[in-house]
Amino acid sequence: MKIPASLIASVRSLALAAAVLAAPALARADMPTFEVVAENGRFTPETIEVPANTRFRLQLTNRNVGPEEFETSTPFKELVVGPGVTRSTIFPPLKPGSYPFFGEFHPDTAKGRFVAK
Template sequence: MTRFLQLKMPEKVVFCVALTCLAPLSITGAQAQDAATAGFTLPVDPDASIPTYKIELKDGALLPETLVVPAKTRFKLHVTNVGTKPSEFESNQMRLEEVLFMGMDATMVVTPLDTGEYDYFDEFQPGVMGKLVAKAAAQ
């Protein structure tokens, strides 16, 4: 920043213009990289204003069993029952409950979460416990 202030006016203008042109490219690239490097799960659509994460329920198995999402940010879960039995996606801690017949899917909005761990599971096929980790995004 101090180096930027030391620049002369025309140089400042050129620098700013270049920065604004490159910004969209670099931010998308940086976000994806940040998500990967900081250990966050990649959303299905990285460009959407509200990120969506995918969960598949398959006869008692949860795919994936762990999700890492940024804390204090609203996001969506797109849950699909790809198995051969009915399932009920549930999480008391995230206030979610959705009965899903075979082949059905649902998108649920999760309200901003504090940092911490939250369970999700298939109530019709108990046993496996999924874990959603809400982590503070690196500044």
């Protein structure tokens, strides 16, 4: 049985489209992930060493009684997390340096920094 060339071309196009769509998900699976816990109005750890010039994922678990808002100004990011909830966000590549972050609902005690090396 001979398979029509148009069917072969369609199957190839679908396979290529599937590979292109799957690539970002695979890239995210290999992305460095750093876990932070908000508890008693503080972040643990307070200092997070991240690879410079590399995208990374921050996973925040909130063990506070109320909500917490993780915030950075450079790069600008906000992540509101309810009590007992874990959420994540992706950060763009950071140049070598130190980047502070804080908790909007506990600004005096929930402080930390990323150190990109």
